[in-house]
Amino acid sequence: MARIRVRITRVPSVLALSLSTALALTVTGCGADKTESDAGTSGKKNDDAPVVVATTSWEGAFAKAAGAKDVKVIVPSSAQHAPDYDPKPSDLTAVAGADFVLYAPFEPYAEKIKEAAGSDAKLVEVDLDNDADKVSAEVARLGKLFGTGDAAARWDTSFKSEYGTLQKELKVAWPGGKAPAVVAQVFSVWSAKLAGAEVSGTYGPEAVTAKQLSDLAKKKPAYVFDNVHMTTGEVLPDSGAKQVEIVNYPGRDLDLLTVYKNAAETIEKAMTA
Structure with missing residues (x-):
């Protein structure tokens, strides 16, 4: 583990x-x-x-x-x-x-x-x-x-529109048409919310104890939304849960919307694989 x-x-x-x-x-x-x-x-x-x-x-x-x-x-x-x-x-x-x-x-x-x-x-x-x-x-x-303030308001309008579109696309990709159960690293919970997933439990950022991992495995999540910036490998390797690596930081272009688009693409691929 x-x-x-x-x-x-x-x-x-x-x-x-x-x-x-x-x-x-x-x-x-x-x-x-x-x-x-x-x-x-x-x-x-x-x-x-x-x-x-x-x-x-x-x-x-x-x-x-x-x-x-x-x-x-x-x-x-x-x-x-x-x-x-x-x-x-x-x-x-x-x-x-x-x-x-x-x-x-x-x-x-x-x-x-x-x-x-x-x-x-x-x-x-x-x-x-x-x-x-x-x-x-x-x-x-x-x-x-x-x-x-005006520029910030315009960005927020565009952001909310794009965010809503991504949520709808991810809902279509739900396996069996049902919101998946996930375990998420605390700094990746936002991506589970984007996907409309049910968060069964969270972990981190501190080291996870054997009991915590056991408790998380008992929840039988379909996915683990990990934090690529803090990952140390597969979190629940024996549970059958598919691990999805989520990126929080934007690139050199400082485009925050791209973070959401990339996360949505990564999650959709995991759910439709």
Whole structure:
């Protein structure tokens, strides 16, 4: 039986020292970091579109959906498990010139991001969850912060339309015309909701005990919706459940809709195989 492990890589102190040196050369005038509550409704400089720096492509995609056009991403999209990435000082110097800095609290380098933000950047903690309702709310919130509320609203309209289409297509693919029972990794539950599946149980992100795996197997799920970014192999290898790998992070194009389309395609293939 598989065990789910989450590796947390802490940013070494030498990086913090190097980062401080790099920022000293790139930032003039250092003041207290500003948080989201200080951001107001627009972070534009000289009436230009706001400059947004995101820790990963996931935050970057939220920013793009909310209407931001100048979005820089620190962790490359090729990183299989973004929280394991060690940002270099050269990665973080861009933060000093940003209007907004987007990060997630579970990222171990979040504190370094805050230190790199400088006097002008507004720090925004993003709730990274691809649950459709949460995405709509988060994109609207970011649009208000960026002063791009109209663009965010247009994106949300398109998103809801596409999401509804994908749900209908997946319902047609239900085996035997019945919603399948699935077990899902906690960060992949959104994909089960997209598929209209019945979630029999969840696991992760911490290591799963033998008893938990036994309990999940007893639920006799047809599928296991795993998280490709945290997978350690087949979760219920002896249960007969088909494992489906779900991707949460967008690619370099920062297209959040593509995440849903790809997930739907992967799930449909599994259900119709």
